[in-house]
Amino acid sequence: MKHLNRFMLLIPAYLLLGLPGNLYALQLHSNSEGIITHQIGHLFFIFSMVVLIFIISGKGLTIHKGWRLIQLSALFFILWNGCALAAHFLDNQIYAVSIEQLVNGYAEIRTRNNSDLLGWVYYGLKLDHLLCVPAMFLMYRGLSCLVEEQKAGQGQD
Amino acid sequence: MIVPYLPMVVIDITGAFAMVVLSLLCCYKARILRETDQDNALFLYLVWISTGFMIFGVSRSFGHILRQCLILTSNTDTWQMIAAFSGSVNTVSFMLVSLITLFFNKSWEINEKILSSRKKLEATHEQLLSLNQNLEHKVIERTEMLTSSEHKARRIFEYSLDTILVTDARFKIQKINNAGIALTGYKKEQMLEQNMGLMDFIAHAPDWEHILKELNTNEQILNEECEFLNSDNMEIRVMITGGVDYGAFGCAKTFHFIIKDINEKKQMEQQIAQADKLAALGELSAGVAHEINNPLGIILGYTQLMLKESSEFEEDLKIIEKHVKNCRNVVSNLLSFSRKGSREMKNVDIHKMLHGVVDFLRNHSDFRNVKIQLNLSKNECLRVKGNAQELTQVILNLMINACHAIKDNPDGFIALVTQKEKTHMLIHVKDNGTGIPKQHIPRIFDPFFTTKPVGQGTGLGLSVGYGIIRHHQGKITAANRKSRGAQFTIRLPLVDTNSNED
Numbered sequence: 001m002k003h004l005n006r007f008m009l010l011i012p013a014y015l016l017l018g019l020p021g022n023l024y025a026l027q028l029h030s031n032s033e034g035i036i037t038h039q040i041g042h043l044f045f046i047f048s049m050v051v052l053i054f055i056i057s058g059k060g061l062t063i064h065k066g067w068r069l070i071q072l073s074a075l076f077f078i079l080w081n082g083c084a085l086a087a088h089f090l091d092n093q094i095y096a097v098s099i100e101q102l103v104n105g106y107a108e109i110r111t112r113n114n115s116d117l118l119g120w121v122y123y124g125l126k127l128d129h130l131l132c133v134p135a136m137f138l139m140y141r142g143l144s145c146l147v148e149e150q151k152a153g154q155g156q157d
Numbered sequence: 158m159i160v161p162y163l164p165m166v167v168i169d170i171t172g173a174f175a176m177v178v179l180s181l182l183c184c185y186k187a188r189i190l191r192e193t194d195q196d197n198a199l200f201l202y203l204v205w206i207s208t209g210f211m212i213f214g215v216s217r218s219f220g221h222i223l224r225q226c227l228i229l230t231s232n233t234d235t236w237q238m239i240a241a242f243s244g245s246v247n248t249v250s251f252m253l254v255s256l257i258t259l260f261f262n263k264s265w266e267i268n269e270k271i272l273s274s275r276k277k278l279e280a281t282h283e284q285l286l287s288l289n290q291n292l293e294h295k296v297i298e299r300t301e302m303l304t305s306s307e308h309k310a311r312r313i314f315e316y317s318l319d320t321i322l323v324t325d326a327r328f329k330i331q332k333i334n335n336a337g338i339a340l341t342g343y344k345k346e347q348m349l350e351q352n353m354g355l356m357d358f359i360a361h362a363p364d365w366e367h368i369l370k371e372l373n374t375n376e377q378i379l380n381e382e383c384e385f386l387n388s389d390n391m392e393i394r395v396m397i398t399g400g401v402d403y404g405a406f407g408c409a410k411t412f413h414f415i416i417k418d419i420n421e422k423k424q425m426e427q428q429i430a431q432a433d434k435l436a437a438l439g440e441l442s443a444g445v446a447h448e449i450n451n452p453l454g455i456i457l458g459y460t461q462l463m464l465k466e467s468s469e470f471e472e473d474l475k476i477i478e479k480h481v482k483n484c485r486n487v488v489s490n491l492l493s494f495s496r497k498g499s500r501e502m503k504n505v506d507i508h509k510m511l512h513g514v515v516d517f518l519r520n521h522s523d524f525r526n527v528k529i530q531l532n533l534s535k536n537e538c539l540r541v542k543g544n545a546q547e548l549t550q551v552i553l554n555l556m557i558n559a560c561h562a563i564k565d566n567p568d569g570f571i572a573l574v575t576q577k578e579k580t581h582m583l584i585h586v587k588d589n590g591t592g593i594p595k596q597h598i599p600r601i602f603d604p605f606f607t608t609k610p611v612g613q614g615t616g617l618g619l620s621v622g623y624g625i626i627r628h629h630q631g632k633i634t635a636a637n638r639k640s641r642g643a644q645f646t647i648r649l650p651l652v653d654t655n656s657n658e659d
Contacts, residue, residue, distance in 0.1 A: 048255035107162035129172025143186035
């Protein structure tokens with residue numbers, strides 16, 4: 001054991017001292033890393049919400065209204081994440097769509113191939129609060145139901 | 158393409174506000190949920206996830222509102238500067254929410270363990286409660302049993318007619334019951350204060366040594382008979398059973414004794430034995446007397462015939478006649494003892510008969526210096542069915558014996574006492590003379606038993622008296638008085654006082 005430890009110490013020492021080369025202190029990051037990180041975050045969010053939905057079902061918690069509502073909330077968050085993911089992909093990653101505010105209360109959506117459909121899709125994607133607010137509301141309702149169930153259970157005891 | 162901008166702005170701002178409000182409400186509800194059951198790990202998980210959503214919602218909404226404000230106020234450049242930071246915070250916040258969400262499984266497992274432990278704890282608690290209740294019931298039950306047992310033991314101890322005695326290892330009295338107090342004649346406090354022991358009550362040292370030896374050898378004694386000395390120095394025949402008790406719960410070694418007073422029983426046994434013996438002697442005497450009586454009659458007849466004619470043997474014949482008469486007298490007494498003869502039985506007034514005896518004896522030379530006390534019962538006249546002559550003979554005989562016993566005592570007296578006892582009456586003849594030696598008491602009614610010198614008594618007086626009293630369905634007993642002298646007691650059945658047949 002003692003010999004093994006000594007051997008393990010000698011390897012990095014040899015690599016450091018015996019094989020010298022150029023070393024760059026800091027790695028340079030491009031601008032796109034931010035949006036990719038953000039998109040990975042959304043994917044992670046989707047993944048965790050999917051896991052949550054399956055776990056709630058797997059544990060048999062769907063018999064409780066509260067947990068069913070939380071499950072539904074997770075579904076809405078998945079949809080919202082999908083929506084946000086798509087919007088960020090279009091405007092920040094491939095720059096297929098851009099939006100510019102006009103002075104008269106209108107905005108101009110410019111699409112790469114002048115597709116109105118893409119423009120309207122993007123317009124719909126920009127209204128993502130229509131998904132995340134219900135998701136949060138469902139989460140609130142789910143918790144409220146759990147509180148009520150819990151209090152009702154304690155009242156029976 | 159041109160699209161309306163206002164809906165986007167309105168939905169963005171109101172949505173952002175709604176997100177803030179809803180996420181805060183979620184946090185609030187999750188906290189309430191947690192408060193309902195502090196040990197529930199799932200509720201704790203919901204608090205975490207709600208907090209995560211709150212951070213996410215607030216940070217995102219803040220960014221959105223700020224963006225709209227800056228864009229609407231034509232500060233787009235400023236927003237461009239902040240946008241990266243806002244986006245980063247937003248990214249971190251929903252990644253945080255995602256991370257927390259993934260802890261659901263672990264939280265579930267922890268919660269399951271907590272619930273399982275809680276169930277086990279509750280089951281154990283119930284078992285403990287049940288055990289505790291059982292224990293309480295058992296303690297109550299045992300206490301009741303113990304109290305009942307203690308009560309029974311105490312009643313047995315206190316109300317036993319036999320003496321129950323508890324002594325320490327050195328036989329010093331620790332506890333004694335009421336029967337024991339009555340037997341010893343001492344007060345309980347006196348016995349305890351004076352540190353009296355069992356050995357102080359055993360009259361004879363060899364008896365105590367024997368008891369001690371038995372206790373040391375066998376740790377118990379069973380029905381050991383000995384004389385017990387009471388506070389009046391009177392010896393009482395007792396039977397002792399006892400044993401050692403090594404005690405429980407660190408109690409010291411003690412001895413427990415049960416002392417049974419068998420004095421009366423012994424006396425009764427002796428009386429029965431005496432009666433049996435005298436009955437046998439009576440049978441024998443009757444047989445002998447009957448066989449001797451006829452030859453004596455013939456001898457006396459021929460002697461008296463020969464005396465009618467003068468002869469040189471006249472003096473010798475008179476001697477023969479005298480001794481034959483003596484013999485006939487003895488035989489007659491023997492017959493009286495065995496009561497084979499028949500007598501006329503009438504109602505006898507005992508008091509009248511006793512007055513007659515006393516009047517007769519007061520004129521007798523031997524009784525001139527004797528004080529005779531006549532303490533007769535105050536009751537109506539006591540009558541017995543019997544032969545007045547025979548009863549007079551018995552009383553006279555007892556009085557003469559008493560007179561002989563007090564002849565050396567200048568203050569000698571003889572007392573005649575009568576007593577009524579339901580259907581019987583008692584006549585006591587007491588004196589303050591020398592008393593009867595203890596060893597003579599069992600033989601005192603035997604025929605021919607006498608303590609007088611040869612020629613001064615036949616030894617038939619008391620045995621004849623015994624025979625007469627027995628013939629009257631009565632009893633006669635002899636004992637020494639506590640103070641000094643002897644006491645004879647005659648017990649006779651009374652007749653119905655309504656019949657005045659004389």
